[in-house]
Amino acid sequence: MDGLDELRANWLGRIGDASTEAALEELRVAALGKKGEIALKMRELGGMSPDERQVAGPALNALKDEVNSALVAKKVALGDAALDARLRAEWLDVTLPARHRRIGTIHPVSQVTEEVTAIFADMGFAVAEGPQIETDWYNFDALNIPGHHPARAEMDTFYTHRAPGDVRPPHVLRTHTSPVQIRHMEANGAPCRIICPGRVYRADYDQTHTPMFHQVEGLAIDRDISMANLKWVLEEFFTAYFGTKVKTRFRASHFPFTEPSAEVDIQCSFADGTVKVGEGDDWLEVLGSGMVHPKVLQAGGIDPNEWQGFAFGMGIDRIAMLKYGIPDLRAFFDSDLRWLRHYGFSALEVPTLYAGV
Numbered sequence: 001m002d003g004l005d006e007l008r009a010n011w012l013g014r015i016g017d018a019s020t021e022a023a024l025e026e027l028r029v030a031a032l033g034k035k036g037e038i039a040l041k042m043r044e045l046g047g048m049s050p051d052e053r054q055v056a057g058p059a060l061n062a063l064k065d066e067v068n069s070a071l072v073a074k075k076v077a078l079g080d081a082a083l084d085a086r087l088r089a090e091w092l093d094v095t096l097p098a099r100h101r102r103i104g105t106i107h108p109v110s111q112v113t114e115e116v117t118a119i120f121a122d123m124g125f126a127v128a129e130g131p132q133i134e135t136d137w138y139n140f141d142a143l144n145i146p147g148h149h150p151a152r153a154e155m156d157t158f159y160t161h162r163a164p165g166d167v168r169p170p171h172v173l174r175t176h177t178s179p180v181q182i183r184h185m186e187a188n189g190a191p192c193r194i195i196c197p198g199r200v201y202r203a204d205y206d207q208t209h210t211p212m213f214h215q216v217e218g219l220a221i222d223r224d225i226s227m228a229n230l231k232w233v234l235e236e237f238f239t240a241y242f243g244t245k246v247k248t249r250f251r252a253s254h255f256p257f258t259e260p261s262a263e264v265d266i267q268c269s270f271a272d273g274t275v276k277v278g279e280g281d282d283w284l285e286v287l288g289s290g291m292v293h294p295k296v297l298q299a300g301g302i303d304p305n306e307w308q309g310f311a312f313g314m315g316i317d318r319i320a321m322l323k324y325g326i327p328d329l330r331a332f333f334d335s336d337l338r339w340l341r342h343y344g345f346s347a348l349e350v351p352t353l354y355a356g357v
């Protein structure tokens with residue numbers, strides 16, 4: 001059969017030159033499709049003598065196979081080239097450093113609450129909590145502060161609103177953590193050993209007072225607990241908390257819910273406007289305490305003839321200021337990012353006793 005060599009040269013050349021898969025497909029149809037050039041040549045076999053056909057048939061079939069293989073090979077080559085191009089275009093440098101993100105800090109109040117909790121936990125105290133909106137019974141009456149008592153006025157209490165005609169006494173924002181004593185005694189009875197850290201509220205505002213601040217209450221009840229246990233626990237606490245031996249001074253005082261009552265000062269020095277705890281011969285008041293009043297035990301459902309115990313209430317913000325040299329309480333609650341970055345703690349600095357709190 002004539003012209004097969006040109007046919008081969010032509011198709012193999014065009015296949016070699018094809019630059020897209022679509023062009024390749026067009027070539028396939030034009031060469032091998034039903035009306036393709038090679039298919040039409042196949043039809044010519046019908047008009048040949050058997051001898052001619054015996055030569056031309058295999059030659060045409062071989063050509064067809066050759067073109068087919070060239071198409072397949074070219075298709076694979078085009079696919080590989082396309083992938084290479086994509087890999088080059090979509091290249092990404094994964095070694096680039098990540099964008100800087102600012103990490104938040106733990107607020108000193110949260111940090112100190114954790115520190116206090118770790119130290120008291122080591123002495124066997126569990127943590128109890130109560131609501132910040134209290135009935136006046138839990139906040140006052142149950143703590144032996146009756147309606148006419150001057151302590152109610154002194155506390156600068158925030159009262160909630162009551163609808164006109166509603167004669168129930170208003171709820172209050174708790175003025176101290178002491179109501180948690182009552183709730184805990186009611187729910188768990190005696191003996192007990194707990195601390196209750198949390199927010200408290202009083203209408204007051206200056207360098208050392210904010211309308212919301214934090215206290216931690218302590219309550220230990222058993223059959224033979226005395227003021228001596230109170231003093232030991234507090235000295236142990238202050239020494240662990242400040243990381244140095246701290247002397248305490250108990251001053252006789254008065255709270256309606258404890259009898260006898262004492263205000264506790266810690267040893268410190270004032271020099272150049274800075275306070276240093278655990279040295280010098282000045283004193284700083286840090287908490288109120290005493291032996292739980294029998295009426296308070298009764299209000300909590302505990303028999304005062306069988307049980308007795310001590311209680312104390314301490315300002316968390318106050319001891320945070322002392323330990324970390326923070327001069328103004330109001331800044332604690334201003335949410336000034338520069339302040340928070342400066343005085344805040346890393347989330348990884350978890351207070352533990354073995355690390356010195």
Ligand code: PHE
Nearest residue numbers: 176178255288289311312313
């Ligand atoms: N609740 C008192 C206060 O807020 C502190 C206190 C607690 C005193 C327990 C004695 C016993 O000032």
